[in-house]
Amino acid sequence: MGERFCCAGCRSVYELIHGLGLSAFYERKKEGVCFKPSLPVSESDRSYRSWDAWVQERQTRRIRLFARNVHCTACLWLLERLPRIAPELIERSRLDLSRSILEVDLAPAGQASRVGELLGSLGYPSELLTEPDQAESALKKANRRQLMDVGIAGALAGNIMLMSVPLYAGAEGGLARLFEWTSALLALPSFFYCGRSFFRSSRVALKTRGFSVDVPIAVALAFAFGLSVFHLLTRHPDLYFDSLSMLIFLLLGSRYLLARLRQEALSERGLLFARPSVLNVAPGARVSLGAGDEVEFDGVIRSGAGWFQQRFLTGESEDARLSAGDEIRAGFRCVGVEPDAGLVVEVTAAGEQTLLSRLIAQVQRSGAKRSRAEHVYEAWARALLWGVSAVALGLVSYFSWKGSPSEGANRALALLIVTCPCGFALGVPLLTAILNRKALQSGLVVRDVDFFEKLESVSIVAFDKTGTLTSGKPRWTGGACPERLMPVLSAMCGRSRHPLSKTLFARLGEQPERELEGFTEQAGVGLSARAQGRGYRLIRSESGKSVLSAVDFREDGTRVATFEFQDEIQEGASQALSGLREKGLSLVLLSGDSEAAVARVGEALGFSENERHARLLPDQKARWVERAQETGGSALMVGDGVNDALSMKKADLSIAVHGGMEVALKAASAYALNPGLGCVKDAFAFSRRMRRTLAGSFWFSTFYNAVACGFAVAGKMSPLFAAVVMPVSALSVFAYIGFSLRSLPLQRGERASA
Amino acid sequence: MSILYLMVPMSLVLGALFVGAFVWMARSDQYEDLETPASRILLEECSDEGETK
Numbered sequence: 001m002g003e004r005f006c007c008a009g010c011r012s013v014y015e016l017i018h019g020l021g022l023s024a025f026y027e028r029k030k031e032g033v034c035f036k037p038s039l040p041v042s043e044s045d046r047s048y049r050s051w052d053a054w055v056q057e058r059q060t061r062r063i064r065l066f067a068r069n070v071h072c073t074a075c076l077w078l079l080e081r082l083p084r085i086a087p088e089l090i091e092r093s094r095l096d097l098s099r100s101i102l103e104v105d106l107a108p109a110g111q112a113s114r115v116g117e118l119l120g121s122l123g124y125p126s127e128l129l130t131e132p133d134q135a136e137s138a139l140k141k142a143n144r145r146q147l148m149d150v151g152i153a154g155a156l157a158g159n160i161m162l163m164s165v166p167l168y169a170g171a172e173g174g175l176a177r178l179f180e181w182t183s184a185l186l187a188l189p190s191f192f193y194c195g196r197s198f199f200r201s202s203r204v205a206l207k208t209r210g211f212s213v214d215v216p217i218a219v220a221l222a223f224a225f226g227l228s229v230f231h232l233l234t235r236h237p238d239l240y241f242d243s244l245s246m247l248i249f250l251l252l253g254s255r256y257l258l259a260r261l262r263q264e265a266l267s268e269r270g271l272l273f274a275r276p277s278v279l280n281v282a283p284g285a286r287v288s289l290g291a292g293d294e295v296e297f298d299g300v301i302r303s304g305a306g307w308f309q310q311r312f313l314t315g316e317s318e319d320a321r322l323s324a325g326d327e328i329r330a331g332f333r334c335v336g337v338e339p340d341a342g343l344v345v346e347v348t349a350a351g352e353q354t355l356l357s358r359l360i361a362q363v364q365r366s367g368a369k370r371s372r373a374e375h376v377y378e379a380w381a382r383a384l385l386w387g388v389s390a391v392a393l394g395l396v397s398y399f400s401w402k403g404s405p406s407e408g409a410n411r412a413l414a415l416l417i418v419t420c421p422c423g424f425a426l427g428v429p430l431l432t433a434i435l436n437r438k439a440l441q442s443g444l445v446v447r448d449v450d451f452f453e454k455l456e457s458v459s460i461v462a463f464d465k466t467g468t469l470t471s472g473k474p475r476w477t478g479g480a481c482p483e484r485l486m487p488v489l490s491a492m493c494g495r496s497r498h499p500l501s502k503t504l505f506a507r508l509g510e511q512p513e514r515e516l517e518g519f520t521e522q523a524g525v526g527l528s529a530r531a532q533g534r535g536y537r538l539i540r541s542e543s544g545k546s547v548l549s550a551v552d553f554r555e556d557g558t559r560v561a562t563f564e565f566q567d568e569i570q571e572g573a574s575q576a577l578s579g580l581r582e583k584g585l586s587l588v589l590l591s592g593d594s595e596a597a598v599a600r601v602g603e604a605l606g607f608s609e610n611e612r613h614a615r616l617l618p619d620q621k622a623r624w625v626e627r628a629q630e631t632g633g634s635a636l637m638v639g640d641g642v643n644d645a646l647s648m649k650k651a652d653l654s655i656a657v658h659g660g661m662e663v664a665l666k667a668a669s670a671y672a673l674n675p676g677l678g679c680v681k682d683a684f685a686f687s688r689r690m691r692r693t694l695a696g697s698f699w700f701s702t703f704y705n706a707v708a709c710g711f712a713v714a715g716k717m718s719p720l721f722a723a724v725v726m727p728v729s730a731l732s733v734f735a736y737i738g739f740s741l742r743s744l745p746l747q748r749g750e751r752a753s754a
Numbered sequence: 755m756s757i758l759y760l761m762v763p764m765s766l767v768l769g770a771l772f773v774g775a776f777v778w779m780a781r782s783d784q785y786e787d788l789e790t791p792a793s794r795i796l797l798e799e800c801s802d803e804g805e806t807k
Contacts, residue, residue, distance in 0.1 A: 073793045080794070097790040144780055151776045159769050163762075175758060182762055 048116030050296060051128050055112045061091075062105050063112055065126040067119060070100045078122065089115055102126065146256045153194035153249040157242075160186050164242040180239060184232055187241035191225050195248045216385040217251065220416040227409055238410065243417060243722070250730065257430075283350060289343045295332040297350040301325065304343035307336040321521070330354035377428045377698070384705065388419045391713065407715070415712040418722035419705050427697055427733045434741050435690055439670075444655075444679045448669035454653050455687035459633040461580060461680070462625055462647070465591035465601055467640035468657050469677070470567040474500055476507050479563035481553065487514040488531050489553060492538060495529075496521050500551060500565060501538070526551065567597075569604055576677035577605055583684060586632070587611060590621045590647070621647040638680055639668075655680055693740040697733050704729050 055063060067079065075095070079102055082093040089110035094103045102124075104115055112128070119126045163183040171179060195218075202218040224240040231238050289295070289306065305323035309332065322328060323338075328345060337343045392412035399408025439446050448454070463469055481489055490511035493501040519529040526539035534556050541550035541562055553561040580587060589605075589612040591598045602612035613624065625647045628635050637644065637651035648654035648668050656668035657677065672679045708725060711717040717725075779785065 073797065076790060076793050077797045080797075095790060096787045097793060098787060140786070144783075144785075147785060148777055148780045151780065152773055155769060155773045155776070159766070162765075175755060178759065178762060182766065186766075 048113035048120075048128075051112035051116055054128060055106070061108075062103065063115070064129040065102045065104060065116075065119070066129055067095075067100050067102045067124040067126045070095065070097065070102075070124060075124070079124070082118070086110075086115075086118055089118065101129070143260070146252070149194050149197070150249070150252045150256050153190055153245065153252050156186050156190040156194070157245040157249040160190070160242045160245045164239075167237075167239070180232055183239065183241045184229070187225070187228070187245055190245040190248055191221065194252060195221055198248075198251075216389060216416065217247075219389070220413070221247070223416065224413055227413065236406070238406075238718075240413065247417065247726065254430075254730070254734070283347050283353075285347045287345050287347060289334045289337065289345055295328055295334065295345075296330050296354075297347045298327070298329050298354045299345040299347045299349075300327055302344045302346050305338045306334050306343045309333045309335050380698075384419065388415060388709070391709075392416050395713065410718070411712060411715050414717045414722040415709060418708040418712050418717065418726055427701075427730075427737055428694070430734065431690065431693060431697075431737050431741070434737070435686060438741065439683070439686060442679060442682045443672055444683060445671040446669070447671065448653070451653065451669050452683070452687040452690045454634065454669075455636070455683060456691050457634045458636045458653060459585060460588065460628050460635040461585050462588045462590050462621075462628070462635060462637045462651065464621075464637075464639035464644045465589060465593055465598060466567060468638055469570055469573050469589070469601060469605060471570050474503050474565035474567055476503055477564050477566045479550075479561055481508070481561045481563075485536075485553070485555065485560060487511045488516075488529075488536055489538070490514070491516050491531070492519065492527050492529050492536065495519050496527055500563075501527065503565065504563065567601075569601060570676055573677050574605055576681045579681045580684065581606070585684075588624075588628070589613065590616055590624055592616055592618070592621075618644070618646045622650045625650045638677070655683065689741065693737055696740065697736055700736065701729075701733060 051063070055061075070076075070079070076097050079095045080093055082090045082104070087107065089107055090104055091107045091110070092105040095101070096103075102119075106112060106115070116126060116128075160183045163179045163186070166179050167176060167183075198214045198218045198221060202215040205215055221244055224244045228239045228241050228244070230236075286302065287297070287299070295308075301322055301324050303324055305321060308320050308322050308328060327348075334343070392415050395412045395415065396405070396408040399405055399411070435452060436446050439452075446452070486508055490505060490508045491514040493505035493508070495516070496502075514531055517530040519527070521527050526537060528535065528537040528539075530536070537552075537554045539552055539554065541552040550562055550564045552559050553563065577587060587607065589598065589602050589607045591601075591612070591614055593614060595614040598612050598614035601607075616624065621644065625635050625637060629650075629652065634652040637648045637654040638657055639648055639654065640657050644654075644656075648656065653670075654668045655670045655672060657672045657679070670683065708717070708722070708729075712722060
């Protein structure tokens, strides 16, 4: 039929569906193709053996998987029909499309690993979700409870408002009694049930001699409720059931929204899916690894050698060859084992103790921290509330002394309700949550909660060169190999995983096979091998002058060729840097490379002579950053990882561009998901916007509170009016924040979400 | 106006019914995943047809 497919997954799905005689689905879908492009699939070599161990340990038949590449209704259709495709494996499957979580009930004879293989072959490489179920179901329960509270509070508030309309319109006599008592009746559950969280948290705060925003809210609620009941019984016309229930509803609603936003921000980091060790191995045990195995512990290789993919942990995109004595970490994936020597690893740490688990724990902790902005504005809110409480107390006692306690109570109540700083106290965390989410959309994972705030004071930005300003992918610019040696060179380069070797190998193209003897690769030095009785070496050249790097090819010690390579400047780096210069930041280039290479890149990107520094070792870079801080304020370090880790730690702030997660989590305050420098510019735009928004809402809130307090103290504002104005002010702060951040420039948003 | 003595309790009963329905929906996890069931309902029908053919 000549169908086109977005991915290997959809093709195999199509073939499978045809094979099973279920092609009615495609007749439904007139286009006959799937809709969105997707990630390439190369997961067929993967082993899922560890899943079986987990299933056995937990004694469960139900597994939950995070399925990649799920994006359309076709995926839902296929994944929920797995029991029909493989009834011997799967009894039931259920997909949550929005979260890409697949719940599978295994058939009595079904093995989890085979489910994994099946999903992999269908184009949905999956991760087993091994978080403790209790934690998640507790979270779910709490969310549900909160949602129910909000709904009930809303229904009660709406009805009480309706009951109050006739009272304000001037109902009298029996009808007035009817409406008064009905609203009182409805206020009971609103106050005692929906409002319980305020009382509970303020009781805890008072017990620990602390203070929370909930304390004055609880006081105001209790005061309003008590006074209303007293007025109801004494047939006084002033009742506040409507204001009080509306207040409860609005507060609960905004809190629920915030909690959801925060959870989403956390789970979107994808780190909830990172999988710590599940295998039951103890340190000291010896484990043999095969191709396709995921490493689930930290260890040292005792014998044999293998190739490891370590992108997840270190960001290194090249597979690394590790042999006896080398360390491996949980999160690595063994992609190949050298033949004739099995790979045996001695476990040094497992479970919670692996580096990966500790990193995950660190990230989860930092997600719960409060930002400096939140602390500042909490302090502001606290001062305001104490002040207002004191004034309210003063009003009550002053009017009681003057002989009209009800007037005092009225004014105090209006004051307490109207100055509720919740609009602001809730607005700041909302701002932080939205901002982090936006940053994530533009490809920046923020680890430091104060990142955007601190960024505002940065005056110096230091860049690493290789991998940050340049792509880190070398391009062959010079040197030719004698025709007769091409097969040998090709064979040598083909065995190595070094970027330069790979470039050479690709450049040489198809060459006849050539046997090599005694091939060795020494990191940082080069390759050597023997062929047809002669010794060949490919080593770093000393003669390289105007280039990034040069390697010599030697035959029996004599140089036969020199190859030169250049590193290309990152796409868009020039615009990003000029954007930063326009903002008045001073930029410097710190590199470990030769003067010539640094000068070439520096000139191309507009770094002047004294803004670029070459031949710096990692600790010299760090010292340079320290010196810059002493003279010129805050410094932001932008680097790509390993050799910049030290200077990143020293700098006030740091962004790891395309670096490893390990380094990023340890040293950097933010971590860029996409290559390029666009995120650095974005980050500055974000931070400026954040400060402006904060200042805006601060002044708005202060102005509003000052004016409203004046009216309330002067007795020009009834408690009802206060109750209407209060949520309006809170909502307008929310709306202002939302509006102000909505128009944030997102240059890279599309690419990040694709 | 005395009809109000009847209507107010009725409106309250009605309101209580809606709150009850809401609580039931929340309890049975209908607010957990708002996207999948909307797609699923289309597919159930589709696959049934596929089988009868």
